[in-house]
Amino acid sequence: MNGARVLLVVSGGIAAYKAAALTSTLVQRGATVDVMLTADAERFIAPLTFAALTARPVYTSLWDAPERIPHIRLVREAEVAIVAPATANLIAKLRAGIADDLATTALLAARIPVLLAPAMNAAMYESETTAENIATLRTRGYEIVEPESGFLAEREHGVGRLASEERLLEAIERARARRRSLLGMRVLVTAGPTQEPFDPVRVIGNASTGATGIALAEEAARRGANVTLLLGPTLLAPPNGVRTERFATAEELLALALRESRDIDLTIAAAAVADWRPSEISAEKRKKSDETLHVDLERTPDVLAALSAAGGSRCIVGFAAETSDHEAHAREKMKRKALDAIVVNDVRDGAGFGLQENGYVLLDRSGARTDLGHAEKRTLAGRLLDALEPLLKGKT
Numbered sequence: 001m002n003g004a005r006v007l008l009v010v011s012g013g014i015a016a017y018k019a020a021a022l023t024s025t026l027v028q029r030g031a032t033v034d035v036m037l038t039a040d041a042e043r044f045i046a047p048l049t050f051a052a053l054t055a056r057p058v059y060t061s062l063w064d065a066p067e068r069i070p071h072i073r074l075v076r077e078a079e080v081a082i083v084a085p086a087t088a089n090l091i092a093k094l095r096a097g098i099a100d101d102l103a104t105t106a107l108l109a110a111r112i113p114v115l116l117a118p119a120m121n122a123a124m125y126e127s128e129t130t131a132e133n134i135a136t137l138r139t140r141g142y143e144i145v146e147p148e149s150g151f152l153a154e155r156e157h158g159v160g161r162l163a164s165e166e167r168l169l170e171a172i173e174r175a176r177a178r179r180r181s182l183l184g185m186r187v188l189v190t191a192g193p194t195q196e197p198f199d200p201v202r203v204i205g206n207a208s209t210g211a212t213g214i215a216l217a218e219e220a221a222r223r224g225a226n227v228t229l230l231l232g233p234t235l236l237a238p239p240n241g242v243r244t245e246r247f248a249t250a251e252e253l254l255a256l257a258l259r260e261s262r263d264i265d266l267t268i269a270a271a272a273v274a275d276w277r278p279s280e281i282s283a284e285k286r287k288k289s290d291e292t293l294h295v296d297l298e299r300t301p302d303v304l305a306a307l308s309a310a311g312g313s314r315c316i317v318g319f320a321a322e323t324s325d326h327e328a329h330a331r332e333k334m335k336r337k338a339l340d341a342i343v344v345n346d347v348r349d350g351a352g353f354g355l356q357e358n359g360y361v362l363l364d365r366s367g368a369r370t371d372l373g374h375a376e377k378r379t380l381a382g383r384l385l386d387a388l389e390p391l392l393k394g395k396t
């Protein structure tokens, strides 16, 4: 924990006193801890306790700090945030995006891993509302440090005790390790659709938004990688901290990809590249007529196959969008393009374009199969990198 930067958010439950012990242990192990208390937490424990333990200012309100926007600074400076205890109310607010105090504003702005350690009465924890809120937050990438079963403040037994200090510390360590897991690595991601011109105003394109590749680039950068994102025409913004180059056509993507493909540790091809383009691009806008229009289409270059053949990447991963015999087709693609692994995407119900959720199965060259489940694209990006990291380490 030496050198760790932790943001601890304490919300108003009886277990708030345990947050003081957690703070003390973190500080003793060499972490720098910034503490935020909600107004309700202050009814259970005084800011002074945390100020004494951390020898740092403790934050309780958006309005009383000498600086104007401590919530943004604090989440930027920390490597990981942990909410312990996380009350049902705080969890509900996070799920809904309510940002009406310092803690919720900071957590909403957080781009760092956020761990939630719920602690409450068993009936509140097990209520459908809280269970659904927690499940939703989990799909959005929050990590839940499950409460334990035992004696509760109401003198009854049940699930709802704050996780043990040991488990909280482990969760913080795991989140930190993940953050550094790609430190110093060079990652190349292709994302988004292509647009192949047909005349000066028309293109042949597809409905990809680039969300999958953007999430992967963002997650890789969060883990410390030096990321280059090659992004097609999309309205989605590229992530902060990621060098982004834009392309429109498959040919432009190929040129960029080959230029960027030297000394890469991990390449992930998530772009939805058009397989065909008009053989001829009309210099003038084509006038409409009542005749049926026939257009000749020719094949575009296979960017991923070219990247793989160029050999500049230590580990190379593609996507396969399939509607039937998914894994057999994907394995064939992996072999044909000489990939290390392929992510199978079931597109029977549409391509997943524009949707927040998706479902992946990862197949690798050794024959291993990992079901990454269905979740939000940002969560899947984390799971995919978790699964690729051992593969990458095996290839050093």
Ligand code: CTP
Pocket: 190, 250, 269, 270, 271, 272, 273, 274, 275, 300, 301, 302, 303, 304, 305, 317, 318, 319, 320, 321, 322, 333
């Ligand atoms: N790809 C690419 N260049 C192309 C076509 C595809 O880089 N011209 C990449 C995609 O980014 C993806 C993988 O190759 O990683 C998809 O392979 P592809 O052979 O296009 O398969 P599908 O898109 O699944 O479609 P199909 O089954 O029609 O081949």
